Amino acid sequence: MKEDNNHPKKIDELLAESKSISLQLQQLNEHKLIKAYNSIPQLLWFHLLKGVAFGLGSVLGATVVLSALVYVLAQFEFIPYIGEWVSAIIDVVKTPTTD
Structure with missing residues (x-):
C-alpha cells in the first residue's frame, strides 16, 4: 500500500483555512451593520432614518424635476397650440x- 506523504500538509492547510474563516467571521460579527x-x-x-432620508430625497428630487x-x-409659449396648453398648465x- 502506498503511503501519502501529503496528508499532514493537507491537514495543516485545512486548519489554516479554518482559522482564517473563523477570524473573518469574528470580524464580520463586529461590524456596525451586523450589530444593528x-x-x-x-x-x-x-x-426610520432610512425612510426619512428616502422621503426627503424623493420630495426634493420631484421639486427639482417639476421646476x-x-x-x-x-419657454414654449410662442408656439400657437402648445403655448396655450403650457399657459393653462402654468x-x-x-x-x-x-382646503
Whole structure:
C-alpha cells in the first residue's frame, strides 16, 4: 500500500483555512451593520432614518424635476397650440389650492 506523504500538509492547510474563516467571521460579527441588525431598537432607528432620508430625497428630487419641467414648458409659449396648453398648465401650477 502506498503511503501519502501529503496528508499532514493537507491537514495543516485545512486548519489554516479554518482559522482564517473563523477570524473573518469574528470580524464580520463586529461590524456596525451586523450589530444593528442584531438589536431591535437599533434596527428600528436605522430603518426610520432610512425612510426619512428616502422621503426627503424623493420630495426634493420631484421639486427639482417639476421646476425644470415648468421652466422648459414656459419657454414654449410662442408656439400657437402648445403655448396655450403650457399657459393653462402654468396657471394651474401657480393657482393656490384651498382646503
